[in-house]
Amino acid sequence: MSEKTIQTDVLIIGASASGLMCAIEAGKRGRKVIVLDHANKAGKKILMSGGGRCNFTNMDVSAENYLSHNPHFCKSALSRYTQWDFIALINAYQIAYHERDHGQLFCDDSAKDVLNMLLAECEKVKVKIRLKCEINAVEKKEDGHYVTETSLGKFSSASLVIASGGLSIPKMCASPLGYKIAEQFGHHIWPTQAGLVPFTLQPHDKEMLTELSGVSVDSIVSNDRIQFRENILFTHRGLSGPAILQISSYWKAGEAISINLLPDTDVAALLKTRQTRQPNIKLKTVLNEVLPKRLIPALLGEHTIDTPLQEFSQIRLKEIAAHLQQWQIKPNGTEGYRTAEVTLGGVDCDELSSKTMESKKSAGLYFIGEVVDITGWLGGYNFQWAWSSGWCAGQVA
Numbered sequence: 001m002s003e004k005t006i007q008t009d010v011l012i013i014g015a016s017a018s019g020l021m022c023a024i025e026a027g028k029r030g031r032k033v034i035v036l037d038h039a040n041k042a043g044k045k046i047l048m049s050g051g052g053r054c055n056f057t058n059m060d061v062s063a064e065n066y067l068s069h070n071p072h073f074c075k076s077a078l079s080r081y082t083q084w085d086f087i088a089l090i091n092a093y094q095i096a097y098h099e100r101d102h103g104q105l106f107c108d109d110s111a112k113d114v115l116n117m118l119l120a121e122c123e124k125v126k127v128k129i130r131l132k133c134e135i136n137a138v139e140k141k142e143d144g145h146y147v148t149e150t151s152l153g154k155f156s157s158a159s160l161v162i163a164s165g166g167l168s169i170p171k172m173c174a175s176p177l178g179y180k181i182a183e184q185f186g187h188h189i190w191p192t193q194a195g196l197v198p199f200t201l202q203p204h205d206k207e208m209l210t211e212l213s214g215v216s217v218d219s220i221v222s223n224d225r226i227q228f229r230e231n232i233l234f235t236h237r238g239l240s241g242p243a244i245l246q247i248s249s250y251w252k253a254g255e256a257i258s259i260n261l262l263p264d265t266d267v268a269a270l271l272k273t274r275q276t277r278q279p280n281i282k283l284k285t286v287l288n289e290v291l292p293k294r295l296i297p298a299l300l301g302e303h304t305i306d307t308p309l310q311e312f313s314q315i316r317l318k319e320i321a322a323h324l325q326q327w328q329i330k331p332n333g334t335e336g337y338r339t340a341e342v343t344l345g346g347v348d349c350d351e352l353s354s355k356t357m358e359s360k361k362s363a364g365l366y367f368i369g370e371v372v373d374i375t376g377w378l379g380g381y382n383f384q385w386a387w388s389s390g391w392c393a394g395q396v397a
């Protein structure tokens with residue numbers, strides 16, 4: 001080994017949510033910890049998360065809020081380091097936060113509070129963070145140590161923790177490094193796909209809906225496997241908003257999704273009643289009472305909505321109701337990793353210990369956070385997975 005090799009107990013690649021949590025915990029055990037990252041700043045995704053306010057966890061976390069080829073894998077880590085443990089840390093730092101819909105917890109002020117808290121915890125236990133560091137190669141020596149060659153020199157460590165995240169937002173320094181290292185050590189990688197991502201539209205839908213940019217509607221969005229009730233948002237590029245982001249993680253190319261734009265209304269019954277009571281009233285006058293005005297002509301056409309209710313047959317009224325409550329739309333695709341909040345797929349859980357996140361293929365090697373085939377719903381679940389998996393690895397690495 002050359003003189004220049006830097007010795008450490010634990011080397012962590014990735015100085016963001018999962019990597020910093022792991023570093024803190026390993027540091028608390030007296031381990032010498034170095035964290036490497038090619039970014040110029042630690043925790044860039046934490047800073048940009050939750051619109052700058054970091055939705056750092058959720059009041060109600062369970063395995064059902066996660067997608068994985070192994071749906072049971074996340075249970076152990078999530079129960080060993082829970083949302084309450086992270087909330088206790090947030091409280092210890094007196095970070096002000098609030099609860100939004102669906103139990104989502106956000107900082108009152110800024111995501112910086114969460115990052116600064118993690119960095120302060122790292123400092124307490126003397127974790128060293130080295131930024132702007134390119135990772136060139138990783139090798140396992142016969143003595144079981146890992147040697148990592150980087151632009152800042154060689155590092156030798158008993159434990160190597162991969163916390164380099166997924167492929168989402170390359171501009172924020174995302175890279176496939178974690179998958180490559182996993183493959184190098186014989187791990188199977190489930191194919192990756194952008195998740196929590198807006199849909200793009202087929203040309204004819206885009207043309208029809210483009211003028212709706214900015215319109216938001218409380219809806220139920222579903223496919224044959226799952227449904228979400230939250231807002232959808234029409235944008236100049238396609239469809240977004242929380243309900244769309246949620247279903248995007250369950251979407252397969254070529255599939256249609258169904259949107260109920262009026263989840264609390266029996267539209268067929270409404271139209272029938274109004275037809276009896278006010279036969280001369282135009283369809284648009286009734287729909288304007290329950291839907292955003294701009295939406296109605298785009299979905300049904302000017303001619304239809306200008307027609308008095310008495311001119312519609314019962315069958316036609318039912319068709320109109322179905323169009324609004326089971327609107328089938330086939331996305332053209334997604335906006336991809338450029339805007340996706342997460343990456344689906346990744347390192348196969350079956351080849352990791354669910355208790356420690358250690359590789360079953362190579363002792364001393366750990367995978368934590370988003371690089372693993374565990375993807376949370378929108379709502380703070382992805383950070384909770386990063387904290388929980390990072391904590392677990394930090395107990396043993």
Ligand SMILES: Cc1cc2nc3c(=O)[nH]c(=O)nc-3n(C[C@H](O)[C@H](O)[C@H](O)COP(=O)(O)OP(=O)(O)OC[C@H]3O[C@@H](n4cnc5c(N)ncnc54)[C@H](O)[C@@H]3O)c2cc1C
Pocket residue numbers: 013014015016017018019036037038039042043044045046048049050051054055056057133134135163164165166168169172173174175176177340341342368369370371379380381382383384386
């Ligand atoms: C816009 C946006 C908003 C989000 N908001 C939320 C939210 O509010 N709540 C929530 O729960 N989740 C949110 N997420 C998801 C969440 O940010 C991630 O799931 C989480 O950050 C994953 O943590 P991680 O430590 O596994 O990976 P990351 O946070 O992605 O960190 C990986 C680190 O590894 C480094 N790295 C990558 N490749 C290399 C390389 N080749 N060499 C060296 N270093 C490398 C990166 O620079 C980075 O610092 C959001 C994501 C995005 C993109």
